[in-house]
């Protein structure tokens with residue numbers, strides 16, 4: 581198997597992302613968070629935005645899964661071929677893109693996007709962020725390298741679950757087609773371990789490790805409701 585994937589097998593990938601208007605939206609800050617995650621045992625980092633990805637690539641030795649977000653509705657994770665090429669240009673070893681069956685804003689199919697990205701960056705791996713098993717099946721046919729459950733609960737196809745969408749996890753793992761990265765609302769070490777037991781190749785955790793505003797709100801709400 582590809583050496584980048586081997587480095588991620590059975591491990592924890594930490595997603596380090598801040599959003600517009602947030603105090604931590606700064607490449608240096610996100611890179612430091614990523615370095616702290618690696619020190620704690622992360623075998624890979626998932627990052628967003630070209631500036632963050634360039635800074636992470638320069639400072640971090642583990643594989644980086646890169647993406648850009650364009651808006652927050654519809655197809656917004658690395659939506660176009662141009663976005664994919666820009667992410668690959670930063671040195672990210674894996675490009676994460678929208679892996680749903682929805683029409684893409686540049687009119688290309690997922691298969692065309694993957695093929696053109698590969699033609700330009702033969703060594704880059706492609707992670708399809710899927711919202712359902714039907715998305716995952718289509719993404720396999722489109723030639724991606726990795727399936728993510730990232731968008732389960734975010735595309736309207738399925739209701740958002742409280743924690744990970746285990747039904748989608750089980751269905752995508754059962755395809756037996758490609759490595760499955762379980763991502764999306766993994767909020768505890770127990771859930772991360774459960775993902776591995778259910779056949780994940782790797783687990784991606786974001787909010788529960790790297791988004792202090794949400795973590796603080798969890799505690800503040802619990803105290804307010806006590």
Ligand SMILES: CC(=O)N[C@H](C=O)[C@@H](O)[C@H](O)[C@H](O)COP(=O)(O)O
Nearest residue numbers: 595730734764765766785786787788
């Ligand atoms: C749906 C969407 O936009 N997901 C994004 C994808 O990169 C991020 O906002 C998430 O933080 C990431 O997927 C990790 O998930 P969680 O933060 O739930 O551990």
